[in-house]
Amino acid sequence: MLSHFFLMVLYAFLVSVFFTLLWRRRRREQVKLFLQLFLGMVGGGLLVAWLMYPFPPGPPAPIP
Amino acid sequence: MADTASNETKPAPALPRVGNPVVAVVAALLIPGLGHVYLRRWRRGLAFLVLVAVSLWVGCALKGNLYQREPNDPLSILATLGAMGMGISYVLLRMMGYAGDILSAGYEYGTAFLLTAGLMNWLLVLDAWDISRGKKE
Numbered sequence: 031m032l033s034h035f036f037l038m039v040l041y042a043f044l045v046s047v048f049f050t051l052l053w054r055r056r057r058r059e060q061v062k063l064f065l066q067l068f069l070g071m072v073g074g075g076l077l078v079a080w081l082m083y084p085f086p087p088g089p090p091a092p093i094p
Numbered sequence: 095m096a097d098t099a100s101n102e103t104k105p106a107p108a109l110p111r112v113g114n115p116v117v118a119v120v121a122a123l124l125i126p127g128l129g130h131v132y133l134r135r136w137r138r139g140l141a142f143l144v145l146v147a148v149s150l151w152v153g154c155a156l157k158g159n160l161y162q163r164e165p166n167d168p169l170s171i172l173a174t175l176g177a178m179g180m181g182i183s184y185v186l187l188r189m190m191g192y193a194g195d196i197l198s199a200g201y202e203y204g205t206a207f208l209l210t211a212g213l214m215n216w217l218l219v220l221d222a223w224d225i226s227r228g229k230k231e
């Protein structure tokens with residue numbers, strides 16, 4: 031359940047709802063902004079992941 | 095001509111001031127959403143409380159880092175100020191000895207959730223100030 035994708039979607043959802051309630055008052059504008067933010071974050075995350083896919087992960091970072 | 099110009103730059107009608115701005119800011123800083131509740135924005139205040147609380151809870155469940163000032167890391171001051179925005183929760187977590195776990199699989203995500211909870215509440219503090227001063231609905 032706690033996959034990278036799930037956590038990314040959860041984060042995008044929380045932040046999108048937050049800014050929607052903070053910046054918009056009318057329901058129609060709220061829905062529009064929510065979709066823009068949510069899909070932008072999730073879609074942007076997937077796009078960056080896809081661009082990084084060909085690169086090898088490399089060794090794990092040292093623990094300080 | 096002058097009338098047209100004055101119409102174009104006509105400011106929006108002023109909103110009424112609500113409550114005491116200082117009380118609203120202090121309430122918002124202590125408990126997320128309480129400033130909005132004080133300003134009679136009940137539903138929004140409760141929604142903000144739930145959002146910040148969920149972010150905080152997920153961050154703690156993932157054992158993320160709750161920033162505190164590091165001796166040789168000036169940027170940690172900014173991160174600490176951001177995290178301290180979560181208000182009384184930050185103090186309580188510190189008092190309870192919460193430190194996060196860098197070996198936890200969700201450490202990085204948890205850190206992002208905790209920092210976001212603090213930053214969201216800083217924005218709520220500013221929002222409560224604006225509403226109370228009549229600059230925002």
